[in-house]
Amino acid sequence: EIVLTQSPGTLSLSPGERATLSCRASQSVGSSYLAWYQQKPGQAPRLLIYGASSRATGIPDRFSGSGSGTDFTLSISRLEPEDFAVYYCQQYGSSPYTFGQGTKLEIK
């Protein structure tokens, strides 16, 4: 089973700043089959990024994904108030398809 480790656990930033979230896999994720989701309190997760770098429909271009192999990054260029949430990465390259434990992005 591929274990995904996200860091940091909590990231404290101010609106307008840039956020960089990391997702590291215990073994290579084939063909960059990695997705990122955003979850706000009391809501279901929302797909942001798939294929490591492709934005999902309706996702603002301030969100970008990069990486391959075992190291992946989600970047948010200029934080808006609505971006403060928990972010999860998920690999779908090797069954069982696992999620990271999440990074909480909070307002500083």
Next chain:
Amino acid sequence: EVQLLQSGAEVKKPGEFLKISCKGSGYSFPSDWIGWVRQIPGKGLEWMGIVYPGDSDTRYSPSFQGQVTISADKSISTAYLRWNSLKASDTGIYYCARLRGFGGVIVQGYFDYWGQGTLVTVSS
């Protein structure tokens, strides 16, 4: 507009039976895999398994194989998650989600649309 509407919150006792549902609309329900994801309150997400409503083919995570049953009825565009005998450790929020999947024998994919979640509480 793609929508997945889940059944309401449940409170059950250990050992009881439970079946929760997820009704899809706004797309061709038989043609896309539907998955279930568990979230224990305050914790992360766990991929449970998927079903292809077109032919009821199912795939399970080893962690959930034998613990739950996933099914679908394409005639009413509804997927189900069933427990024959609940345990306290089954307490959590259960999400259904549409899989943008590919592959044949091995189905891979990410979840692009999610239901609102069903809270299941198991307590004596």
